[in-house]
Amino acid sequence: GDSVTQTEGLVTLTEGLPVMLNCTYQSTYSPFLFWYVQHLNEAPKLLLKSFTDNKRPEHQGFHATLHKSSSSFHLQKSSAQLSDSALYYCALSRANTGKLTFGHGTILRVHP
């Protein structure tokens, strides 16, 4: 079955340093990959999703590249901000169901 692995449970960074949150996946299909972000006491919301034409999605300074050869979709940002502190989920979509399989999530804490 489908699975998503986020190896870090918690990432702590100083403001201004680069962010990289890892995501690898396993799927028997050619999946779509997503990053969702959940700020404290809020609903999860979409941050990025992969394109079919190998374009690199970007939003709010974050970007991610789908590498089919390594089954990865790591989330990156060049400079962390305090407001980036949140829970980040990587997710995979299975064809024709819209069902999203989520990783365990990575908490990002950015401090001054």
Next chain:
Amino acid sequence: ETAVFQTPNYHVTQVGNEVSFNCKQTLGHDTMYWYKQDSKKLLKIMFSYNNKQLIVNETVPRRFSPQSSDKAHLNLRIKSVEPEDSAVYLCASSRDRASAETLYFGSGTRLTVL
């Protein structure tokens, strides 16, 4: 801007009681979902409905039953709650069930079972 509305926000109850959670979306979407977010923040799908029809039913105890009166509403009933049911229940919707569709989540219902 909220477009997926869940009630109640919180619910505290005792083992064995029945609870019901409501969800409504105003986006005109065809597909709705229930996800469970446990204490470790693991987010797992429970059910998915497309135009009032059940299309995804994960391995969920039989005491859980979803109900959909129309494509804008999806409720969740738990017949006899257990302590392990304590979690945040997140409702979501998407335009349809295609692979690349974005999920829009509600703010969740936090259930505490004493």
